[in-house]
Amino acid sequence: MLCTYPHHTIGGDHAPFRISDVLSASECVIKCIDQLKQCRSVVFIRTVPYDTSKHHGICRLFAVNTQTNGVELMPTNRQSTVYEIRDYCSQTANNSFDQNVQLDLDDVISKMMRLRWQIGCCHHRV
Secondary structure (H helix, E strand, C coil): CEEEEEEECCCCCCCCEEEEEEEHHHHHHHHHCCCCCCCCCEEEEEEECCCCCCEEEEEEECCCCCCCCCCCEEEECEEEEEEEEECCCCCCCCCCCCCCCCCCCHHHHHHHHHHHHHHHHCCCCC
């Protein structure tokens, strides 16, 4: 399941294992899914205000999520959203995507299910 936490970041001393420039939050999430053996969450930081021709941001991939001991989400004033890959989302998760995020959930979920099956991960529902 993909859990969404708008206006949050991953707190503590947890460093991303990869940082890259992306065109959208969906591209950031797909980067995580492509590295599902290591990636458990991403922080997408929008660096350009939403515009159909200029939707850019920074993608930070993490090997941890809030199911990892010592990991907490911290509120932020930045255009920052945490997307977590989890078996179940917490009640505080906003499981709907920002209206500006053009994400084809069917493709993402299909890809997640296929990758989880391939690596033998997470036998729960996606």
